[in-house]
Amino acid sequence: MLKKLMMAAAFSVATTAALTSMASAGSHAKCGIEKGRVNVLGNEFPAIQTVMAGAAECASDGVTVTSNLTKEHRDLQVSALTANPAEYTSAIVANSSIVPLLNDGLIRPLDDLVAKYGQGLKKNQLITIDGKIMAVAFMANAQHLMYRKDILEKAGVAVPTTYEEVVAAAKAIKEKGLMDYPLSGTYKTGWNLGEEFVNMYTGVGGDMFKPGKAELSINNENGIKALNMMKELTSYMNPDFLTFDSNAAAAEWEAGNVAIMNMWGSRAGPITDNEGSTPEVVSATMMSGAPTVAGGSTPATTLWWDGFTISKNISDEDAEATFVALMNGVRPEVLNDETSSLAVWLIDGFKPGPTAAGVFASANAGAVPYPMLPFGGLLHTAAGDELSDFLQGKESAEQALSDIEAAYNTAAKEKGFLK
Secondary structure, three states, X not given: OHHHHHHHXXXXXXXXXXXXXXXXXXXOOOOOOOOEEEEEEEOOOHHHHHHHHHHXXXXXXXXXXXXXXXXXXXXXXXXXXXXXXXXXXXEEEEOOOHHHHXXXXXXXXXXXXXXXXXXXXXXXXXXXXXXXXXXXXXXXXXXXXXXXXXXXXXXXOOOOOEHHHHHHHHHHHHHOOOOOOOEEOOOOOOHHHHHHHHHHHHHHOOOOEOOOOOOEOOOOHHHHHHHHHHHHHHOOEOOOHHHOOHHHHHHHHHOOOOOEEEEEHHHHHHHOOOOOOOHHHHHHEEEEOOOEOOOOOOOOOEEEEEEEOOEOOOOXXXXXXXXXXXXXXXXXXXXXXOHHHHOEEOOOXXXXXXXXXXXXXXXXXXXXXXXXXXXXXXXXXXXXXXXXXXXXXXXXXXHHHHHHHHHHHHHHHHXXXXX
């Protein structure tokens, strides 16, 4: 289990050797910075807000600490960091969102800063590309099953371990009149929908690309199986499922409208924090590993890490101030009874609790890291943009796969990955 989870927290383009420990240490680096600009772009959820709260402690008369935490961060990062000087001194990234920054040379190696201020960091926090440290990971993540124990018991069904069982459970819940739309998920057209496809295709067991090439390998029986399961699941979801991102799905859960959903581990803590919901929902909310699908043995999910980078197009002074401030945001002292439940932290002293159970269960069952390939994001984007018509019954699975392939090929040729 630990080796699988570590694979989500560290990788190398040159080598994918396994690491030896998941637990990581933060830094005791004191702010001690007299001047500099710190401006961070990142996703918006409580774990990253916790990191930024720690970074903000470094603000002073000579040091400004600001941030833009938004779900649109992926759409903003390349143009914002291309500017000279860059609009943001750091981008908080994950497995997929770091790739465009690497491809365009927009982030700087961190070896010197790690040597000076990161003595407490462990190897599996250091995201190393071609021998250079390009990011510092502070948390692991994965999508996994979240379920209402009380609703499953009323429906007379066991906790699902396969997506076929998820469908059967949803059918039983609906037939007994317990809920109109017992399932939910992050099926919003775009990035979220693309991630659901990557997860499901991974569970089916197919390779998304031909070995050693940028050529797609999804327009096949495995692709059809993945799409058909995705569509079957949506038949038990709110009809507006194509508008549901993590925030919308979490709100539906807290409102008591959903009994089963595939959700990020980083959302488990906020959903069960006794705020925005009811004691009945919170007490019955449980986490388990991501289901398998189509007789496969690999969970239909991918393992992720989140971490921070430092922009290339900024002064060395601002780079140092930003690194020190962010290290302050991931030091062991940020962990307490409230913050520990917000993520599977790669910080020294983190003790996994119930909200981390789903991520650990998925890792233990053999979940694989999100595919880190220079052209992987192009497939993700193509799937997210092209699957809506199929899920709405407007085209066949075969046509949807052909549409994805065509969109991907066009983008890959523009980027020079295909001739």
